[in-house]
Amino acid sequence: MKRSVFLIITAILGLLFGGMMLFFPVFAATNFGIIPTPQTSQMLRSVGGVDLCLGILNLLVYKQPDSTALKAILIVNLLSHLISMVVDGSAAYMGVVAFSKIAPGLVAHLFIVIGALVYTLKMRGVGALSTALS
Secondary structure (H helix, E strand, C coil), X not given: CXXXXXXXXXXXXXXXXXXXXXXXXXXXXXXXXXXXXXXHHHHHHHHHHHHHHHHHHHHHXXXXXXXXXXXXXXHHHHHHHHHHHHHHHHHXXXXXXXXXXXXXXXXXXXXXXXXXXXXXXXXXXXXXHHHHHC
């Protein structure tokens, strides 16, 4: 799959999941098996806003050539979704949410983690991680 297609898919996932959590937090909470409260709605809106913006960022850069900035964006995608997988997985492990309720999100996270890793590693000759962060 071309990197541009990968970034468009990640943008769509970010817009869908992020938009759902930001604009329909009660619906999102119910689908995740979480009791909707004003507090959970606020947290889902916050996470949804970040996911939505990451999706928009991926959409804005999908045609960009290899660069240190694009590499940094891919690394942020990788890390944010890897962290989300750990957090969501630990919530299921602790019994806070049912695994079946978060499985679709885990699949999306895994897709983005693997893709971001692959496309980051393919950017040979483009600034090292230390260069991307400086």
